[in-house]
Amino acid sequence: MNGPSLKTALPGPKAAAIIERDGRVVSTSYTRDYPLVMARGEGAWVEDVDGNVFLDCTAGIAVTATGHSHPDVVKAIVDQAGKFLHMSGTDFYYEPQVQLGEELSAIAPMPGPHRSFFGNSGTEANEAAIKLARYYTKRPGIIAFFGSFHGRTMGSLSLTASKLTQRRGFGPFIPGVYHAPYANCYRCPVGNRPETCAAECLRFIEEQLLMHVVAPEDVAAIVVEPIQGEGGYVVPPNVFMQRLREITTQHGMLLVVDEVQSGMGRTGKMFAIEHTGVQPDVVTMAKGIASGLPLGVATARSEIISWPPGTHASTFGGNPVSCAASLATIKLLRESLIKNAEVVGAHLLEGAKALMEKHRIIGDVRGRGLMIGLELVRDRQTKERATKERDAVVRGCFSRGLLVLGAGQNAIRLSPPLVLTKQQADTALEILDQALSAIGRG
Ligand SMILES: Cc1ncc(COP(=O)(O)O)c(C=O)c1O
Numbered sequence: 001m002n003g004p005s006l007k008t009a010l011p012g013p014k015a016a017a018i019i020e021r022d023g024r025v026v027s028t029s030y031t032r033d034y035p036l037v038m039a040r041g042e043g044a045w046v047e048d049v050d051g052n053v054f055l056d057c058t059a060g061i062a063v064t065a066t067g068h069s070h071p072d073v074v075k076a077i078v079d080q081a082g083k084f085l086h087m088s089g090t091d092f093y094y095e096p097q098v099q100l101g102e103e104l105s106a107i108a109p110m111p112g113p114h115r116s117f118f119g120n121s122g123t124e125a126n127e128a129a130i131k132l133a134r135y136y137t138k139r140p141g142i143i144a145f146f147g148s149f150h151g152r153t154m155g156s157l158s159l160t161a162s163k164l165t166q167r168r169g170f171g172p173f174i175p176g177v178y179h180a181p182y183a184n185c186y187r188c189p190v191g192n193r194p195e196t197c198a199a200e201c202l203r204f205i206e207e208q209l210l211m212h213v214v215a216p217e218d219v220a221a222i223v224v225e226p227i228q229g230e231g232g233y234v235v236p237p238n239v240f241m242q243r244l245r246e247i248t249t250q251h252g253m254l255l256v257v258d259e260v261q262s263g264m265g266r267t268g269k270m271f272a273i274e275h276t277g278v279q280p281d282v283v284t285m286a287k288g289i290a291s292g293l294p295l296g297v298a299t300a301r302s303e304i305i306s307w308p309p310g311t312h313a314s315t316f317g318g319n320p321v322s323c324a325a326s327l328a329t330i331k332l333l334r335e336s337l338i339k340n341a342e343v344v345g346a347h348l349l350e351g352a353k354a355l356m357e358k359h360r361i362i363g364d365v366r367g368r369g370l371m372i373g374l375e376l377v378r379d380r381q382t383k384e385r386a387t388k389e390r391d392a393v394v395r396g397c398f399s400r401g402l403l404v405l406g407a408g409q410n411a412i413r414l415s416p417p418l419v420l421t422k423q424q425a426d427t428a429l430e431i432l433d434q435a436l437s438a439i440g441r442g
Helices: 013-025 071-083 095-107 122-137 154-159 200-213 238-251 320-358 387-399 422-438
Strands: 038-042 045-048 053-056 114-119 141-145 177-180 219-224 254-258 282-285 296-301 362-368 371-376 405-407 411-414
Touching: 053 422, 071 320, 095 114, 095 296, 095 320, 114 122, 122 141, 122 154, 122 219, 122 254, 122 282, 122 296, 141 154, 177 200, 200 238, 219 238, 238 254, 320 362, 320 371, 320 422, 371 387, 387 405, 387 411, 387 422
Parallel strands: 141 177, 141 219, 219 254, 254 282
Antiparallel strands: 038 045, 045 053, 114 296, 282 296, 362 371, 371 411, 405 411
16 A cells, blocks of 8 residues: 555545445544545555545554554454454453563553553543542542543543533533643743743642642542643643652652553653653553554552452453454564654654744644644734644645644644654655645745
């Protein structure tokens, strides 16, 4: 497969017919930014049902870490599927789950021994972390951050504070959740400059929340994304995570890092938290962990995750086929793809920064590895959010054969499979350049 190559108007006739059927039977809550109907994929290429080929800089929301249908991952899935599909790790034992537990212990960003809880998605990984933190500390409170996304089931959704539409109409949420400002240096919540940042935004936690609203000994955990994903690909300074570690240690709270989007090699290290030198107590994973098969994991130090049988479990969690896909994925990440994310990511970031000189609508470019965000603004001084323009660029990329997604109110996210080549990165930049030029803001 090679491309980009567009053969029909978009959507093509077959895609249009499927979308029409979808409209009658599939939940209207899904967010489809443009009419892509996938037929097959290979590496960073996606072919739609009409034979159009796109370069994929979404990886299905940062999931297909090893590229679409990597042969090693497919083989692991087929081999395991031929043996057995399910036996519930909740009630029985099977080796792939044990092997994955061992592997996760080897890569965890904090000293062991560790244990892992297996679910099926990012939100389940975070539900497990929330329950674990409450159970272990015997405290009810959880601190999370504005702009964060942790999932859409009731526990995780109570922490999520990204787009209002995700919360509107669904309350009341679980009690005991408090939100604090995230260190978004482009829009510093306390008006500081990145050069002199000492994570002053965390004073809100120390001098407001923990002084006036909730006693430190009532807080079980601080849950944080090391890089905000859905919130706009926001990279906080390292001092932010370091201060969070200090605050949690000082008050006996757990530090839970949600690596659902930023983990599994995407940032050029196995976990984004590793860029900061901070060791968390619990790490949650999903998305890229099994290259597209459903799997969510919460890994913690064994001392913390020692809850008795029956306290938490899942029928499907840690499905043997997903575990096999994950083992093959992690092997590929360790062998070459984390390095590729670092090298090609640096190239893509540099190229995206160069686009800033040509397109004044790009207010900020940030990222680590192949987790890159471009924030679009109507005016670089006022930083007025260019939301409509962002949406137009996303659609403009699609109409030129490049798949990208929005993030936050006005950012474009680049989260390609970690197999992306420099040449493919250049193709992505060229198309982005054209789509930005086409919206006519120069
Ligand atoms: C950081 C983060 N946490 C949790 C989730 C929820 O994952 P899932 O959609 O698999 O439940 C997401 C999904 O985008 C995410 O980006």
